[in-house]
Amino acid sequence: MNWQEIKKVAKEKLKPYCRVCPICNGVVCSGEVPGMGGVGTGSSFRSNIEALNKYKLNLSTIHEVREPDTTQELFNEKLSLPVMAAPITGTPYNMGGAITEDVYCEEVITGSIMAGTIGWTGDGADPLMYGSGIDAIKKNNGKGIPIIKPRAQDEIIRRIRLAEEAGAIAVGMDIDGAGLITMALKGQPVSPKSPKEIEEIVKSTNLPFILKGIMTLKEAEIAYELGVSAIVVSNHGGRILDHTPGVAEVLPEITDRLRGKIKIIADGGVRTGVDVLKLLALGADAVLIGRPVIIAVFGGGREGLRIYFENIKNELKQAMLLTGVKDVKNVSKNILRF
Numbered sequence: 286m287n288w289q290e291i292k293k294v295a296k297e298k299l300k301p302y303c304r305v306c307p308i309c310n311g312v313v314c315s316g317e318v319p320g321m322g323g324v325g326t327g328s329s330f331r332s333n334i335e336a337l338n339k340y341k342l343n344l345s346t347i348h349e350v351r352e353p354d355t356t357q358e359l360f361n362e363k364l365s366l367p368v369m370a371a372p373i374t375g376t377p378y379n380m381g382g383a384i385t386e387d388v389y390c391e392e393v394i395t396g397s398i399m400a401g402t403i404g405w406t407g408d409g410a411d412p413l414m415y416g417s418g419i420d421a422i423k424k425n426n427g428k429g430i431p432i433i434k435p436r437a438q439d440e441i442i443r444r445i446r447l448a449e450e451a452g453a454i455a456v457g458m459d460i461d462g463a464g465l466i467t468m469a470l471k472g473q474p475v476s477p478k479s480p481k482e483i484e485e486i487v488k489s490t491n492l493p494f495i496l497k498g499i500m501t502l503k504e505a506e507i508a509y510e511l512g513v514s515a516i517v518v519s520n521h522g523g524r525i526l527d528h529t530p531g532v533a534e535v536l537p538e539i540t541d542r543l544r545g546k547i548k549i550i551a552d553g554g555v556r557t558g559v560d561v562l563k564l565l566a567l568g569a570d571a572v573l574i575g576r577p578v579i580i581a582v583f584g585g586g587r588e589g590l591r592i593y594f595e596n597i598k599n600e601l602k603q604a605m606l607l608t609g610v611k612d613v614k615n616v617s618k619n620i621l622r623f
């Protein structure tokens with residue numbers, strides 16, 4: 286099984302929800318939410334791709350680097366590459382249902398483990414979805430990270446307890462899901478959170494707590510002050526608000542001030558090892574990948590995901606070698622030209 290074969294199978298299984306385009310850039314699926322696209326005009330999804338494309342790499346081959354080190358440490362786990370599977374829910378209404386939510390979560394968690402990294406799971410309008418992720422994490426000795434929607438406080442804390450019981454590495458909340466009308470329509474209301482509410486959630490657990498969906502320095506600083514362990518700089522793959530900037534555009538403002546103080550993870554539009562290296566050069570500690578992970582799992586299950594991550598690792602290594610980067614833990618901004 287290679288990536289081309291995986292994509293071919295995925296194209297059949299994801300029809301007509303995802304066309305599995307040569308470049309996954311949000312153009313043909315604009316507005317397809319539910320589905321695989323970006324919300325509204327699709328501008329926020331495309332901005333992620335455009336923002337990454339704006340940065341170019343300085344080719345450098347006169348140096349001592351021979352074996353670039355792609356390993357990273359996060360939440361006391363050693364990762365073989367600084368890339369993880371993003372939390373995804375809604376296989377029936379976003380992806381056509383050829384794979385159930387339970388199977389999707391199981392494949393993501395095990396495929397990520399096989400690749401030496403970590404799978405994240407999500408929470409959705411169907412309250413059973415969070416459980417699919419928790420079950421997969423529990424079955425795999427806690428090797429996974431569940432992300433909870435910004436529900437009522439007691440509902441969040443109840444789900445944090447489930448994450449603790451599953452032995453999860455960390456737990457978090459996609460606070461940018463605060464405006465999801467689909468959740469309210471299905472009797473699962475979500476809302477923005479006050480600093481006090483976030484603090485209460487952070488203090489309710491000993492697990493590292495992650496806030497996903499931060500797009501400004503101001504909110505990143507608030508997260509830091511409230512004791513959050515990690516933020517994910519993310520616009521939810523462009524699925525929650527039209528016309529947000531691209532993640533690679535806002536990331537440096539945040540990392541300039543907070544790198545080293547709080548773990549900074551970024552996602553949105555990462556498609557290649559070169560994209561991973563760009564976000565690391567902009568100060569991220571690690572990145573998440575969303576849609577291509579869906580394609581890998583639909584096209585080849587856990588082995589498909591392992592192969593996908595292996596390809597990304599090889600591309601990343603190659604890019605490091607050709608920009609003179611020895612270690613992903615310390616990537617200089619100077620490798621970028623902008």
Ligand SMILES: Cc1cc2nc3c(=O)[nH]c(=O)nc-3n(C[C@H](O)[C@H](O)[C@H](O)COP(=O)(O)O)c2cc1C
Nearest residue numbers: 371372373374379407408459521522553554575576
């Ligand atoms: C179909 C789909 C479902 C998603 N479901 C969730 C979710 O339940 N929780 C969450 O935090 N993010 C969710 N996301 C956002 C991803 O975690 C991630 O932020 C985004 O996909 C990254 O962008 P990329 O797909 O361009 O890599 C979803 C994304 C997609 C495409």
